[in-house]
């Protein structure tokens with residue numbers, strides 16, 4: 176199986192590239208196209224067609240996107256291009272070259288009022304990011320009817336910069352020691368990027384064998400936490416003071432953040448089970464530790480459970 180992973184320099188794409196390590200795989204990047212990644216602008220049909228023509232993949236995974244609120248609020252045209260135009264152009268290119276496509280989407284296509292959400296539940300996004308992810312899903316389905324759309328919740332994993340994941344942003348706030356109010360209403364299901372990548376790899380294999388074409392698949396960790404609870408977990412695990420962290424409802428009160436988008440994963444296609452579940456409580460410490468710096472306690476305190 177030959178694979179192309181668009182967006183291999185990002186949080187999920189790095190994990191997906193590793194998960195495909197034993198196949199003939201080509202990864203792409205854009206601003207971070209380093210270490211063997213091919214630089215491709217996914218908002219350019221020419222770039223996409225050139226890459227697909229050169230590598231002739233059997234399977235393509237699209238991990239290109241823009242999920243950071245500071246970008247979709249501050250530079251909406253750019254975020255629209257990365258989330259919607261890129262999805263449409265990649266889907267067209269993949270369909271033309273006869274490969275199979277796995278497109279990554281998000282639980283933000285739902286409004287969070289009636290969890291759990293099944294793959295056939297009615298989407299009703301509350302904000303621009305959710306609307307773009309839904310537009311992208313529809314564009315992918317129109318251009319490449321056989322594509323699999325995989326919806327994921329918030330991801331975490333080794334970050335290259337603090338703003339790369341919600342978890343590392345919270346870790347920074349815990350470590351900084353300055354008063355902060357964190358939402359205690361909206362529940363998220365942080366899922367390790369490597370676990371999501373393993374699901375991607377299995378779907379790609381199934382697609383290659385002619386299975387699960389044209390489906391929508393949900394994958395999510397089972398444990399849910401609000402940001403405030405996550406901060407307390409971090410503080411407790413590293414023996415840090417939590418006195419500066421206060422419970423609030425900023426996200427819920429904004430009206431544009433879904434309260435609970437728990438994804439129902441019961442309908443995982445046969446052949447994709449079992450994927451090793453990673454427990455958040457066991458996996459988060461090495462991910463957050465590098466981002467706690469300012470308030471890092473003495474080593475002996477960090478040893479505490």
Ligand SMILES: NC(=O)c1ccc[n+]([C@@H]2O[C@H](COP(=O)([O-])OP(=O)(O)OC[C@H]3O[C@@H](n4cnc5c(N)ncnc54)[C@H](OP(=O)(O)O)[C@@H]3O)[C@@H](O)[C@H]2O)c1
Pocket residue numbers: 181182183184185186187188203204205206207208215216217218237238239240241242257261279280281282327328329330331339
């Ligand atoms: N992270 C999450 O919590 C989460 C949750 C649910 C769903 N998702 C979805 O999962 C997918 C991957 O998310 P992620 O968190 O891994 O994103 P990310 O870390 O921000 O990575 C985005 C990737 O897209 C690439 N990219 C951006 N603009 C591009 C362009 N014009 N042309 C080509 N590539 C471009 C980036 O390349 P450079 O960095 O090299 O510029 C990077 O490889 C997205 O569809 C996202 O919506 C993410």
